[in-house]
Amino acid sequence: MAALLEVSGLTMRFGGVTALSGVDLAVGEGELVGLIGPNGAGKSTLFDCLTRRCAPQEGRVLLAGEDLARLPAHRVAGRGVARTFQNTALFPGLSVRENVMAGAHRHGRAGFWGAALGLAAGEERRLRETADALLARFGLGEYADHPPEALPYGTTKLVEIARALAAGPRLLLLDEPAGGLAPAEVPAFAGLIRRLHAELRLTIVVVEHHLDFVLSLCRRIVCLERGHKIADGPADAVRRDPAVVAACLGVTR
Amino acid sequence: MTGVRGAALTGHRRPAVGLAAGDRRRTWPWRRAALAMTVVAAAGLPFVLPPYRLFQVTLVLVYAVALLGLDLVVGHSGQISLGHGAFFGVGAYVAAVMIGRLGLPYPVTLPAAALVTYGLGWAAGLPALRLRGLYLAVVTFSVAVVLPPLLKRFPEVTGGAMGMPVATPRGAGLDDDQWIYFLVLATAAVAVAGIRNLTRSRGGRALTAIRQHPAAAEVLGMQAASHLTRAFAWSAMYAGVAGALHTWTTGFVAPDTFTLSLSITLLAGAVIGGLATPAGPLLGALVVTAVPAAARELNPAAPGLVSGLLIVAVVYAAPTGLAGLLRRAAAAVAARLPAGRRA
Secondary structure, three states, X not given: OOXXXXXXEEEEEEOOEEEXXXXXXXXXXXXXXXXXXOOOOOHHHHHHHHOOOOOOXXXXXXXXXXXXXXXXXXXXXXXXXXXXXXXXXXXXXXXXXXXXXXXXXXXXXOXXXXXXXXXXXXXXXXXXXXXXXXXXXXXXXXXXXXXXXXXXHHHHHHHHHHHHHHOOOOEEEEXXXXXXXXXXXXXXXXXXXXXXXXXXXXXXXXXXXOHHHHHHHOOEEEEEEOOEEEEEEEHHHHHHOHXXXXXXXXXXX | OOOOOHHHHOOOOOOOXXXXXXXXXXXXXXXXXXXXXXXXXXXXHHHOOOHHHHHHHHHHHHHHHHHHHHHHHHHHOOOOOOOHHHHHHHHXXXXXXXXXXXXXXXXXXXXXXXXXXXXHHHHHHHHHHHHOOXXXXXXXHHHHHHHHHHHHHOHHHHOHHHOEEOOOOOOOOOOHHHHHHHHXXXXXXXXXXXXXXXHOOHHHHHHXXXXXXXXXXXXXXXXXHHHHHHHHHHHHHHHHHHHHHHHHHHXXXXXXXXXXXXXXXXXXXXXXXXXXXXXXXXXXXXXXXXXXXXHHHHOOOXXXXXXXXXXXXXXXXXXXXXXXXXXXXXXXXXXXXXXXXXX
């Protein structure tokens, strides 16, 4: 399996706090990797480095061989990286459909002049169709015209994934997608992600606190603790790793 | 795959529908009828109103065009511009100099004013919007402060501190004030259509996204500085167009019309009218026209103070402005209608 994402020696410090310390990680094309660890382990910071939200002091992030540090943050989406945020980051001023259309921003070309003169109608229709198809896939078609605040939390999580998919990513980063879901919803949600992974041939990294969810979803698990990678391997092995048990299971159970 | 049903997945709380969910199409029951009535009223107005009232209505439309532009920066982009009155003044002077000094026909002054202010908007916005927020406020503030003395500095061109009279447009078959009203109305209609198209497009979504969640917007590939600079240039262009219309309407320009206090009044109008709402600019324009005139009767220095107090009052009591209050009133009326008539 060719490595789509190659992280080497990544170190990220915020003032005196070292959020990541020499982290290496390779994710192959089409892999579905779970990233676990206690609060403050550096999971979200790692995502921030992968999307250029943070500029790490040391180390490299290669996406399909290209150094992401050379790109401005808004170009990372164009290289096929999409993510969701820990506490959902939908735009409350836009309807559910418009949120997903905003996800497809990089597939549009219309500028201010074209739009104001009414020349962007064709492109707009195309983006709208993309958005509606995605919403239908998630069973969210009936909410398309609603503002996101009108939806239950679990549904906004789905909308955010739909928005990330609208960008047409190769690498999808999900930051605690199951956080805040009712326990009964979790298995169906895991099934959804598994299907997306299989059908869209995506490479997915999932950060998750919900260990049952992530262990049932991912064959490979990476564990971070205080900025260090302490485990990386098959889910069954990582689950039994004493260091992981001490770091994660002891805390979150 | 058919996908997981959202409702099945999140069955513990059913989303509200219709009014309560904010489905905007249903809050105002007779949208088309209201639009048709507005068109009829707008076309009939100049034949009913006495000239002075018509002049005031024309001015409201002029300010509405300016506020449409300001709303793009303040409402849609969430930035503060204190220089809108200056761009308005530049547009007014471009029109005045072209008509009064160069003897050009008035129709060419509108695109010229638009072009000049669009360019100035780029020039002012480009450095400021890379830093945004307070920096933009300071840069635009200084633009507003610099303009009046600059205009007074070149009396051969601008007429100096005394200003200069300008011939107003004349149309066949109509009184001057009626003709100007229709010119301004047509320009305002085009301006509304342009902003409507713009804010509902990819660029408009990006502005909302950048204002509400800059991190998520960037991850989706939206470059904040480029979108904000474009929005600022567009806003300056709208101010310039409104300024040219102002010259057509009043037939006079003077430096002291376009001071910092005009910029602040316009900002107050945008906030009081309601930010990022379709009706906000028009309601704000009513405020911009009526409030300073009424306040001046109390005391010549009162308009700035009254505008400031009104901003505070609106932000405190009705953050969505007059447009928000009206929408809530319309929703309350619609909720009391028999269910069958609501759709």
